[in-house]
Amino acid sequence: MAPKLGWADWASAWLHITAETLLQRVYTYHLPHKLSLPVLTGSTCIITGATSGIGLETAKQLAEAGAHVVLACRNINAAQTLVHEWKNQREQDSAPLNVEVMELNLLSLSSVRAFAAAWEARKEPLHVLINNAGIFSMSAPQKFSEDELEEHMQVNYVAPALLTLLLLPSLSRGSPARVVNVNSDMQWFGVLDPDDLNLTCGKRKYSSVAAYSGSKLAQIYFSSLLECKLRSGSGIHVICVNPGIVKTNVIRTLPKVVQAIYNFIGCFSLSSLEGARSVLFCATDPQVVQYADALKAKGWPVCSYYSSICKPNDTSKHAQNMNLALRLWEKTAEIIGLSTEDIEKLLPIC
Template identity: 50%
Template sequence: MSSEKVTLKKTKKMDGLGWIEWLRGLSNVLQEMFFQRVMASHLHNPFPLPPLNHLTCIVTGSTSGIGSETARQLAEAGAHVVMAVRNTRAGHELIQQWQTKWSASGKGLPLNIQVMELDLLSLDSVVRFSNAWNARLAPLHVLINNAGMFAMGGAQRFSKDGYEQHLQVNHLAPALLSLLLLPSLIRASQSRIINVNSVIHYLGFVDPNDLNLVAGKRKFSSLRGYSSSKLAQVMFNNVLFKKLPLETGISVVCLSPGVVQTNVTRDLPRLIQDIYSALPYFIYSPQEGCRSSLFSATASQIPNYCEKLKTNHKSVCAYISQNCQPTNPSEEARNIETSNKVWEKTIELIGLPLDAVEMLIEGEEVQCRYGI
């Protein structure tokens, strides 16, 4: 084959997903949208939780939607919950409402829940949050990277750190948070990093040399920004999962919550929002949409499942479907070569040394370019 042909083929691939892969991805998205309720008919709602008094959990983005339900239900099961949110006032108001209802129900002691500030649009804020948390020298059992954004139909916007906002909120900031909290996660004998991902990652395509979508090879759309950020999240976690030795006891999971009625649709035109909310049979309530998060955070089989993936030398982290079943992420998400490149690029963008994980596992201090 001539070198010209090779270049042409590569360019085509770098331009994005082929039509066939894209249509296959779309069929997965539609299947989730229209058949999720049938597929999850075996699940109870609310998801039954055992007593969780032994767990400390951080839930990011817990002021609305899936995150708020997740935080409330974990706290009602006895866990110590930290709501990591950018709008701390909204967080405090929610806690007040939940405490009032909880004490009126006479079910037990007040909920053990608190608020800490975390704005994922600022990597400085992520470092500040992690430093404050690690300074407690307490074990962290579950980190739920739930916060996310989908500015549907919006123009391309950048954070003050210079990164495309979907990329930063949905991938870079949670990646930095997961790594910086490793010392606290290691302190718990068994812990979990749970990433609320999306079936829409099937429509994503990541060019590791253009994570920020500025090279102009592909025109920006909010769907492209969102789907690519969710795909990058799976790829990054594939490598994180491999890098964490079994002895750390840390499980890494990505999951799909399903298609859920939340504030995620707030940027849609009114008419489409009305159509969306007129589909209650198909769309989950937040209580239904948080089941795969609660399952991933608490089910006893998760550590064994992750261990099995590791000992079988599988190179992808666990992926849990909206109906709480282990499943495979998209074919593109399982591309090991691209996953490694996404890892390296991500580490560079979040300002950490390439051997940050190894250093943190050894108990060494790691300098981040942010938060100084």
Template identity: 45%
Template sequence: METTPSESSSTPSTTVPKKKQGLGWVEWLRGWMYIIYEMLFQRIMASHLQNPLSLPPINNLTCIVTGSTSGIGLQIARQLAESGAHVVMAVRNTKAAHDLIHKWQSEWTGLGLPLNIEVMELDLLSLESVSRFAEVWNARMGPLHVLINNAGIFSIRGYWQFPSITGPQKFSKDGYEEHMQVNHLAPALLSILLLPSLIRGSPSRIINVNSVMHYVGFVDTEDMNVISGKRKYTSLVGYTGSKLAQVMFSSVLHKRLPAESGISVLCVSPGVVQTNVARDLPKIVQAGYHLIPYFIFNAQEAICKGFELLKTSNIQQFRHMVPESEALWKSSQIHFYAELVRLAKPSSLFGTLNRELGSRSALFSATDPQIPEYCELLKSDDWPVCAFISQDCRPTNPSEEAHNIDTAYEVWEKTLEMIGLPSDAIEKLIEGEEVRCRYGDHQE
């Protein structure tokens, strides 16, 4: 029997929307424009902040800081300890951490009391190590007030086609792409497994040190390891995707945790700072990476100084009024450009950018009393993403892709599957039930 045109037209047609394969060029361009803007003007935007950031007394806080033997993690751990907190340095290199503590104790002059710091081993390239760390900590049955997931990596794999610096895409022993594991999967597992201690420390906070680079990131939940061939793998793809995945996962965790738990979840951007995140880059590339912020900030200083020079000279206002002032104007211009060259001279590029600048957003988020109220406000307003604090210690909006709620929940489900936790792990842990992790023993 043939189908008449009227019958065929009445049959509903179902079209499956095409899955997004990457950022559109407008999103990509907008993301890079934001990153460049951040790089150029971050010091101006944060000029209202003290350096180092002044912290309130926090003698009653227990804080875990991952990756705290270098970069901003080192500064975060030291400043929290000097403000009175009990700090746990969760690190891979325990000897380096103990050496730092010895140095800090010898330099500390506050109130005659030693700094309250301890070291625990944690290797984010091993989910078994993460599970073991959480098991040992939870066994203490003590409170945890602040978890700062600071550790991260940015390895150079397949970025330039030169044999001397190009290497294969690397995976952890758990089988996951190294950026995705260290920057997202391991911190996600640690955050969830430590929920019992965070509940005991309520009101408490989970702070994920993210990156402005997530603005150009994309996550394909069907290809978290970037091995399908649909996208060419580069270090930038791995790094930006892992940072976006962290924002998305944090946003869902923020929503899944009930207000009664008293746990705030937020991401922070440290800005463009020299850190050890690029420790796996070739030496020549590391040198260029570390010089970027110096050039930007010294150029900013030179320009500001130059315009201040012209402003105070009062020559501009007389230039067109008094003929003789033209010679003075030209002389001032020469002086102006000479000052620019002096301030931005090559030797100034090789100074050290103070890591205190990059630590302020995390320290602010860990200690500011209004953070819990702000996080709950976002939750009550049904805002699609978690709190995101910029390097100037002000709330900012994550990337457009981070607002993709459907993808965020896909990232949530895929992440739980990859880190070996059941889909109802959050609810069980909040109720005090046991949860089995594929990479460790029972967690209570």
């Protein structure tokens, strides 16, 4: 039987998201406009979707803090232009930025494998992986990737999951290390059937909202199980973060009526700079590791989940369904072509 939301679930989701949207500026008033970061010299960070929005601000600030930042992007020309601009903006007496661009197309699992293979060939440590890239094609018809996966599910969940697993050896070399998955409050609306990830079997009708929210719920399931599988001694933690309602270019793809609503909500929205705060916090602050260790010690099955105020927050109750999470894990392994033994080999040995 396919999972579904009851009326109480819908009401709870709407109440939660409405409150978060209208009050997020109140909730975040105490935060500085730009987060202060520690010196990150010697740290390596890979970030997807870094040519615009939250990803751009996150990557730039990590680089300015001294980290070696790898922009994993589909449009490498745009990324290289961006890096050139950043370097030109640096004051002459400032340390040069250590930023590079590598090609990664999340709509192609072969591209993900090629990226991971190229990175692993270096045998270098990786300290932070930020799965930031995502799509929400609200006004577009249902589309499928070359891997025959619904595009929201592939870009927002399946491809980042594969990337994370393949980079575990590098993260182990960089231990203590973190995987930061940029999530969304839309996970509260998420309903997931592991046997119908493409929303084509007729159990649930496709809509961009259903596809997007389902992909974000899937991300939490995967993150939680991977966090559980990573032994305490591995030094690797998986964190999900909701950066809040942020002004992005997605509005250009929306219907006129939705654009009007979005413009109204824009009064309460955060800028990309403000949205990047919680992502950067999860990527760098020692409190995040302490909290993750505490959750693991208590046996809590869900991974750390942070909000735009840089503090832990609750997930939806559906995100706490570990039986469904396990079914999704098994289905994901089948889709990406990794057996249980393959995944076990990628997990660090403590």
